[in-house]
Amino acid sequence: MSHNxxxxxxxxxxxxxxxxxxxxxxxxxxxxxxxxTEADIQPWLDRRRPGQSKFVTQRQExxxxxxxxxxxxxxxxxxxxxxxxxxxxxxxxxxxxxxDSFRPGHADLAYHLKYGVRDYRGGGRASARETxxxxxxxxxxxxxxxxxxxxxGAMVAMGEDTVDRAAWxxxxxxxxxxxxxxxxxxxxxxxxxxxxxxxxxxxxxxIEVVAEGVPPGLGAPIYGKLDAEIAAAFMSINAVKGVxxxxxxxxxxxxxxxxxxxxxxxxxxxxxxxxxxxxxxLGGISTGQPVVARFAVKPTSSILTPRRAVDxxxxxxxxxxxxxxxxxxxxxxxxxxxxxxxxVLADALLRHRAQVxxxxxxxxxxxN
Numbered sequence: 001m002s003h004n005x006x007x008x009x010x011x012x013x014x015x016x017x018x019x020x021x022x023x024x025x026x027x028x029x030x031x032x033x034x035x036x037t038e039a040d041i042q043p044w045l046d047r048r049r050p051g052q053s054k055f056v057t058q059r060q061e062x063x064x065x066x067x068x069x070x071x072x073x074x075x076x077x078x079x080x081x082x083x084x085x086x087x088x089x090x091x092x093x094x095x096x097x098x099x100d101s102f103r104p105g106h107a108d109l110a111y112h113l114k115y116g117v118r119d120y121r122g123g124g125r126a127s128a129r130e131t132x133x134x135x136x137x138x139x140x141x142x143x144x145x146x147x148x149x150x151x152x153g154a155m156v157a158m159g160e161d162t163v164d165r166a167a168w169x170x171x172x173x174x175x176x177x178x179x180x181x182x183x184x185x186x187x188x189x190x191x192x193x194x195x196x197x198x199x200x201x202x203x204x205x206x207i208e209v210v211a212e213g214v215p216p217g218l219g220a221p222i223y224g225k226l227d228a229e230i231a232a233a234f235m236s237i238n239a240v241k242g243v244x245x246x247x248x249x250x251x252x253x254x255x256x257x258x259x260x261x262x263x264x265x266x267x268x269x270x271x272x273x274x275x276x277x278x279x280x281x282l283g284g285i286s287t288g289q290p291v292v293a294r295f296a297v298k299p300t301s302s303i304l305t306p307r308r309a310v311d312x313x314x315x316x317x318x319x320x321x322x323x324x325x326x327x328x329x330x331x332x333x334x335x336x337x338x339x340x341x342x343x344v345l346a347d348a349l350l351r352h353r354a355q356v357x358x359x360x361x362x363x364x365x366x367x368n
Contacts, residue, residue: 006232006233006236006343007029007343007344007347008029008347008351009029009347009350009351009354010027010028010029010030010141010144010343010346010347010350011027011028011029011347012025012026012027012028012133012134012137012343013025013026013028014130014133014134014137015133016087016125016129016130016133017119017121017124017125017127017129017130018087018119018121018123018124018125018127018129018130019087019119019121019124020087020119021086021087022084022085022086022087023085023087023129023130023132023133024082024083024084024085024133025082025083025133025134025136025137026080026081026082026083027070027080027081027083027137027140028080028081029347029350030070030076030078030081030140030143030144031076031078031144031350032075032076032077032078033075033076033078034075034076034143034144035074035075035143036067036071036074036075036076036081036140036143037067037071037074038064038065038066038067040139040143041065041067041083041136041139041140042064042065044135044136044138044139044142044335044338044339045063045065045085045132045135045136045139046063047135047334047335048063048131048132048135048332048335048336049062049063062088063085063132064085064086065083065084065085065136066083066084066085067081067082067083067084068082068083068084069081069082070082076140076143081140083133083136083137085132085133085136087129098120098319098321099120100311100312100313101309101310101311101312101317101319102309102310102311102312103301103302103307103309103319103321104301104307104308104309104319105298105301106123106126106301106302107123107126108120108123111124111126112312126238127238128238128239128326128329128332128336130238131237131238131332131333131336131339134237134336134339134340134343135335135336135339136339137339137343138335138338138339138340138341138342138343139339139342140346141339141342141343141345141346141347142342142346144346144349144350145342145345145346145349148213149211149212149213149214149345150211150212150213151209151210151211151212151338151341151342151345152170152173152209152210152212152338153179153207153208153209153210153334153335153337153338153341154170154173154179154180154181154207154208154210154334155178155179155180155205155206155207155208155330155331155334156180156181156206156207156208156294157205157206158178158185158189158192158193158203158204158205158328158330159192159203159204159205161185161188161189161192162185162206163180163181163182163185164182164184164185167181167182167183167184167185168181168182169181169182169183172186176190177190177331178190178331179331179334179335193327193328196327196328197327199304200303200304200305200320201299201303201304201305201327202299202300202301202302202303202325202326202327202328202329203299203327203328204296204297204298204299204328204330205296205297205328205329205330205331205333206294206295206296206297206330207294207295207297207330207333207334207337208292208293208294209292209293209294209295209337209338209341210290210291210292211280211290211291211292211341211342211345212290214280214286214288214289214290214291214345215286215288215349215352215359215360215361215362216285216286216287216288216359216360216361216362216363217285217286217352217356217359217360218285218286218345218348218349218352219281219284219285219286219348219352220284220285220351221283221284221285222284224284224351225281225283225284225285226281226284226285226286226291226344226348227245227279227281227284227293228284229344229347229348230243230245230291230293230340230341230344231243231245231293233340233341233343233344234293234295234337234340235295236340237295237297237333237336237337237340238329238333239297239298239300239301239329239330239333240295240296240297240298240333241296241297241298242295242296243293243294243295243296244293244294244295245278245279245281245292245293246276246277246278246279246280246281246292246293247259247277247278247279248279248294251277254277259277260277261273261274261275261276261277261278261282261289262274262275269364270288270362270363270364271288271363271364273287273289276289276290276292279291279292279293280292286348287363288362288363291341291345293341295333295337297329297330297333299328299329300325300326300327300328300329301321302321302325303320303321303325304320304321305320306318306319306320307319307320
């Protein structure tokens with residue numbers, strides 16, 4: 001009942017705290033014979049790494065990953081893959097003033113009520129520092145999925161300001177600090193976030209993750225639904241307060257005619273969907289269309305504006321949270337969302353192959 005693991009056949013366990021000596025993880029169930037070295041994992045970690053722009057926390061962590069087990073001569077062996085990252089830039093003194101107080105919007109009070117003890121330094125286990133291990137595990141999951149599956153995430157809203165989907169360009173993600181596919185929106189966000197950061201405030205965001213090349217058949221009816229597992233994975237990310245698949249809540253505003261993803265036969269004998277409002281999942285099972293999901297990230301709770309709170313002695317206090325914090329935690333949540341999508345899909349793929357080894361890999365109808 002530790003609840004530090006997720007997945008079934010492809011199973012990930014993480015450990016460590018924000019200001020401890022290191023963080024780590026174990027990926028179990030990875031098939032043998034896949035090419036894997038630290039160099040395959042590091043680029044994904046570099047995208048999440050703190051301190052890369054003025055819009056994220058200035059904590060300087062190189063996040064250099066080490067593989068301690070599970071590979072031999074550059075190949076996975078089928079045994080547990082142990083991953084390790086040293087913490088190098090802890091500033092625990094930043095949290096000394098709030099060690100006895102419960103910060104509004106944080107997990108401080110909930111942790112104290114549950115365990116009776118908590119690591120107040122940067123949130124301890126509740127810190128987003130833990131997500132570095134998810135990104136490392138996601139890199140392993142991408143190896144399981146293979147080059148035919150592409151997973152990309154983008155920030156599609158900052159506060160109430162959303163991207164123009166007509167201007168969507170995946171190449172734009174490499175040109176700004178927000179993983180934003182709309183260049184005009186990225187320019188607006190830069191100006192706004194600079195002002196918010198200067199004032200010591202924060203803002204929320206919406207992240208969209210798209211997985212293309214996903215074969216049909218992943219997931220299972222009722223309790224093993226692919227979209228349910230994606231939702232659970234996204235909800236486990238720090239500061240996430242909502243998830244939707246495909247059109248999500250917008251589908252409630254549609255008629256049955258508008259919502260239906262109609263179908264026709266393609267010349268190559270596969271089924272051609274005319275839309276993808278379902279987000280690539282029907283009845284909890286992938287259809288072969290792109291799997292599309294979004295999650296909402298709340299504003300960073302660590303702000304300089306004094307907030308009313310209480311301490312562990314039952315006294316009412318006012319708090320300002322010092323330290324190095326993301327004014328929009330949604331930015332670095334993009335590679336984390338991609339990683340969680342990869343882990344869920346890798347796990348679902350391994351289970352699908354085990355149960356239905358001869359299932360089609362494309363939306364081609366079986367012959368009667």
